[in-house]
Amino acid sequence: MSVVSKEHRNDNNWRRLVIKVGTSTIVDAKGEIKYPVINRLSQTLTQLQKSGYEVILVTSGAIGVALQQMKISQRPADIPEQQALAAIGQSYLMAIYNQSFAFYQQHVGQVLLTYDVFDNKLMLQHTIDAVDVMLAQRVIPIINENDVIAVDELDHQHSFGDNDRLAAIVTHETQADSMIVLSDIDALYTANPFVDPTAQPISLVSSITQELLDSATGSSTLGTGGMLTKLKAAEYLMQQQRQMVLINGANPATILDVVQGKQVGTLFKGE
Numbered sequence: 397m398s399v400v401s402k403e404h405r406n407d408n409n410w411r412r413l414v415i416k417v418g419t420s421t422i423v424d425a426k427g428e429i430k431y432p433v434i435n436r437l438s439q440t441l442t443q444l445q446k447s448g449y450e451v452i453l454v455t456s457g458a459i460g461v462a463l464q465q466m467k468i469s470q471r472p473a474d475i476p477e478q479q480a481l482a483a484i485g486q487s488y489l490m491a492i493y494n495q496s497f498a499f500y501q502q503h504v505g506q507v508l509l510t511y512d513v514f515d516n517k518l519m520l521q522h523t524i525d526a527v528d529v530m531l532a533q534r535v536i537p538i539i540n541e542n543d544v545i546a547v548d549e550l551d552h553q554h555s556f557g558d559n560d561r562l563a564a565i566v567t568h569e570t571q572a573d574s575m576i577v578l579s580d581i582d583a584l585y586t587a588n589p590f591v592d593p594t595a596q597p598i599s600l601v602s603s604i605t606q607e608l609l610d611s612a613t614g615s616s617t618l619g620t621g622g623m624l625t626k627l628k629a630a631e632y633l634m635q636q637q638r639q640m641v642l643i644n645g646a647n648p649a650t651i652l653d654v655v656q657g658k659q660v661g662t663l664f665k666g667e
């Protein structure tokens with residue numbers, strides 16, 4: 397397996413990275429699980445880890461995977477039903493990741509979080525300590541929200557409490573240098589390109605303006621956050637002097653281009 401040379405690291409000398417994977421990267425529009433993509437993601441993250449980077453994966457997809465498992469075509473509106481699906485799907489999602497990473501001899505560990513962890517100093521410290529130990533042992537922590545006991549993300553009335561935000565807070569609290577977001581789109585566009593065919597990709601964003609927020613509309617079929625939650629996550633990170641890069645998750649190896657400083661996707665970096 398080839399490794400990423402440290403000489404090729406981004407100018408920012410990133411060391412610790414949070415990779416956020418949306419439902420649209422794990423499950424396709426027909427509800428089928430994208431095993432080859434998950435395999436490529438596991439290979440890429442293992443490659444990064446073996447090259448000396450500390451890698452934390454924040455993944456959505458529990459409900460998306462459960463829909464396929466349970467042969468349900470649409471995400472139910474009922475919150476307890478979604479929570480039951482999350483419980484079913486989370487263990488399956490981890491089984492897929494375990495098998496996929498095991499092929500590359502890479503150990504992983506599951507971390508399920510709720511937002512109250514970030515408000516409780518002791519719980520937060522325990523979480524950070526466990527993540528630090530895993531990283532020191534070259535294990536990749538795999539984080540998702542504990543959907544069974546957290547309703548914020550599942551209630552579509554709220555735009556907060558999504559995995560984009562969760563990953564941004566994890567990036568800050570674990571003092572990661574950057575967050576790379578994998579979605580079903582290759583960049584932030586001037587408008588939702590699925591709605592507006594004249595929309596143009598944006599390669600660099602140095603501040604989150606109202607115009608940008610207005611440009612972010614609906615999400616993909618199974619995702620919950622949409623572009624708006626990604627912009628809010630980017631805004632939060634830029635306020636913490638951290639960076640975010642949005643790329644297409646169709647080919648997770650693109651992450652290697654990002655860490656090598658190549659211009660790909662949209663870079664959110666404050667001035």
Ligand SMILES: Nc1ncnc2c1ncn2[C@@H]1O[C@H](COP(=O)(O)OP(=O)(O)O)[C@@H](O)[C@H]1O
Nearest residue numbers: 418419420579585587588612613615616619622
């Ligand atoms: N300005 C925009 N630029 C790019 N994508 C946008 C924009 N506005 C809305 N979107 C939508 O955001 C979706 C990505 O968000 P989401 O469905 O939550 O993905 P994920 O599951 O990967 O988190 C895109 O598929 C697109 O439909």
Ligand SMILES: N[C@@H](CCC(=O)OP(=O)(O)O)C(=O)O
Nearest residue numbers: 419456457458459619620621
């Ligand atoms: N925690 C949820 C993620 C919710 C969700 O769809 O998030 P995203 O695809 O990142 O917009 C799950 O694992 O299904």
